Amino acid sequence: MQSINILWFKRDLRLTDHVPLHRAIESGLPTLLLYIYEPSLVSAPEYDLRHWRFIWESLESMNQELKNYNTQVSIFHDEVLNVFHQLKDQFNITSVYSYEETGIKITHDRDKSVQSFCNAHKIKWQETQTNAVVRGLKNRTGWAKLWEKYINGSMVNPNLRKLKPIELPTMNCGYEIPASWKTPHAKFQKGGTATGLRYMQDFFQNRIHNYSQHISKPLESRRACSRLSPYLAWGNLSLRQVFMAQEDHKQTVKYKRNHHNFSSRLRWHCHFIQKFEMEDAMEFRNLNRGYNTLKRSENSEHFEAWKNGQTGYPLVDACMRCVTETGYMNFRMRAMMVSFLTQNLWQNWKDGATWLAQMFLDFEPGIHYPQFQMQAGVTGINTVRMYNPVKQSQDHDPQGIFIKQWIPELNNVPIQFIHEPWKMTSMEQTLYQFKLGVDYPKPIVPLAETAKIARDKIWAHRDDPIVLKEGKRILAKHTFRNRRN
DNA sequence: TGGTTATTAAT
DNA sequence: TTAATAACC
Numbered sequence: 001m002q003s004i005n006i007l008w009f010k011r012d013l014r015l016t017d018h019v020p021l022h023r024a025i026e027s028g029l030p031t032l033l034l035y036i037y038e039p040s041l042v043s044a045p046e047y048d049l050r051h052w053r054f055i056w057e058s059l060e061s062m063n064q065e066l067k068n069y070n071t072q073v074s075i076f077h078d079e080v081l082n083v084f085h086q087l088k089d090q091f092n093i094t095s096v097y098s099y100e101e102t103g104i105k106i107t108h109d110r111d112k113s114v115q116s117f118c119n120a121h122k123i124k125w126q127e128t129q130t131n132a133v134v135r136g137l138k139n140r141t142g143w144a145k146l147w148e149k150y151i152n153g154s155m156v157n158p159n160l161r162k163l164k165p166i167e168l169p170t171m172n173c174g175y176e177i178p179a180s181w182k183t184p185h186a187k188f189q190k191g192g193t194a195t196g197l198r199y200m201q202d203f204f205q206n207r208i209h210n211y212s213q214h215i216s217k218p219l220e221s222r223r224a225c226s227r228l229s230p231y232l233a234w235g236n237l238s239l240r241q242v243f244m245a246q247e248d249h250k251q252t253v254k255y256k257r258n259h260h261n262f263s264s265r266l267r268w269h270c271h272f273i274q275k276f277e278m279e280d281a282m283e284f285r286n287l288n289r290g291y292n293t294l295k296r297s298e299n300s301e302h303f304e305a306w307k308n309g310q311t312g313y314p315l316v317d318a319c320m321r322c323v324t325e326t327g328y329m330n331f332r333m334r335a336m337m338v339s340f341l342t343q344n345l346w347q348n349w350k351d352g353a354t355w356l357a358q359m360f361l362d363f364e365p366g367i368h369y370p371q372f373q374m375q376a377g378v379t380g381i382n383t384v385r386m387y388n389p390v391k392q393s394q395d396h397d398p399q400g401i402f403i404k405q406w407i408p409e410l411n412n413v414p415i416q417f418i419h420e421p422w423k424m425t426s427m428e429q430t431l432y433q434f435k436l437g438v439d440y441p442k443p444i445v446p447l448a449e450t451a452k453i454a455r456d457k458i459w460a461h462r463d464d465p466i467v468l469k470e471g472k473r474i475l476a477k478h479t480f481r482n483r484r485n
Numbered sequence: 486t487g488g489t490t491a492t493t494a495a496t
Numbered sequence: 497t498t499a500a501t502a503a504c505c
Contacts, residue, residue, distance in 0.1 A: 458505080
């Protein structure tokens with residue numbers, strides 16, 4: 001039997017700055033490049049067609065480049081262990097190389113079973129640290145230094161010329177790859193390193209000058225922000241690749257404020273993933289278990305209204321519809337959507353987190369859950385930020401252009417009512433041929449009242465002894481101790 | 486990178 | 497009376 005190594009791609013769909021691929025190639029053995037679509041992940045509620053499509057585009061982009069080296073990524077659609085078992089029957093597998101994944105429970109459990117499989121068959125599984133996320137830390141002491149070390153390290157570009165092609169026998173591995181995964185969709189960003197690089201170059205050359213000014217605006221942010229999030233989430237680009245490009249470009253401009261603001265957000269990226277890496281129960285439970293006793297309501301009608309953009313609050317509804325259609329939303333509006341669900345509608349964060357995971361093309365578990373819980377106010381260490389959608393609307397979409405783009409029912413509503421259509425009198429509704437409650441819903445909950453109730457409850461609960469005790473634990477584990485407060 | 490309300494300072 | 501600031505949720 002032929003001895004081979006396996007390079008198992010997960011959320012690292014690229015060929016540049018790829019340490020495991022480099023190590024696999026340099027080992028000297030022929031390396032099988034492998035990607036596996038897993039049915040158990042495909043059926044998980046966090047994932048959506050948009051993700052499988054993005055992955056397909058990423059793989060195609062890799063295979064396009066690999067043509068020059070007479071090889072391809074082998075793509076399967078079956079459970080990982082089934083694929084590994086069949087490969088083991090065909091080859092003498094020496095090592096499996098991959099990146100460490102900070103994922104949801106399904107992928108974590110799968111990794112544990114892969115580890116047992118490897119142990120049982122004397123296969124060495126060599127995992128490499130992903131970006132600046134460090135496995136096995138007990139607290140954050142020294143983590144900032146590790147981040148610096150990673151970000152200032154050199155890129156590791158594998159020598160693809162050394163790849164030795166492998167004849168793969170016909171294998172009976174699971175299912176066809178659905179045609180819908182291979183069909184591009186114009187409204188979503190296209191996957192692949194080449195596309196990611198084009199976004200990056202365009203950002204630094206043409207768009208970053210509006211970054212700080214437009215970052216909070218639902219419409220303008222779509223152009224002024226980098227739009228690199230899906231390429232980072234799926235590993236089309238490495239974090240330091242983006243960071244270094246930013247540093248290089250910063251040297252060429254006079255005003256560095258935008259670069260500074262952008263790079264500070266690149267810093268936050270690994271900070272949150274590290275938090276989830278060290279506290280993966282956040283996928284299911286409140287980080288601060290003191291909040292378990294603060295009960296939320298369960299109202300499926302409210303939840304459905306939120307999901308479908310039918311809450312009666314124009315900016316909330318526009319954002320929800322937009323993210324469903326396009327997979328992207330800027331940070332502030334994401335925070336507002338979550339704030340409305342968990343504070344005004346007083347719903348648990350879990351179902352909302354699952355839904356938006358599905359909708360965000362850039363779904364990154366390690367950022368998603370910590371952010372969601374912070375916004376839901378269940379960490380006990382962050383101040384609760386409750387967004388007023390009317391104020392956000394007046395501040396960041398004053399002309400209602402974004403709102404009207406996503407809520408055509410409001411097309412007839414004049415600008416003075418676009419943020420608060422419920423304030424139109426029946427005479428004005430007749431005048432503008434718009435009927436509240438017919439053309440567009442009345443607000444499903446009163447804004448000021450629900451906000452006050454939520455604020456009072458959340459803040460009263462801050463003094464709960466378990467919240468305080470947990471707060472201390474969380475601070476010690478997840479924040480930088482050498483800092484004051 | 487919140488919002489609301491009470492308090493104080495500035496006209 | 498209003499703008500700025502602090503306190504509180």
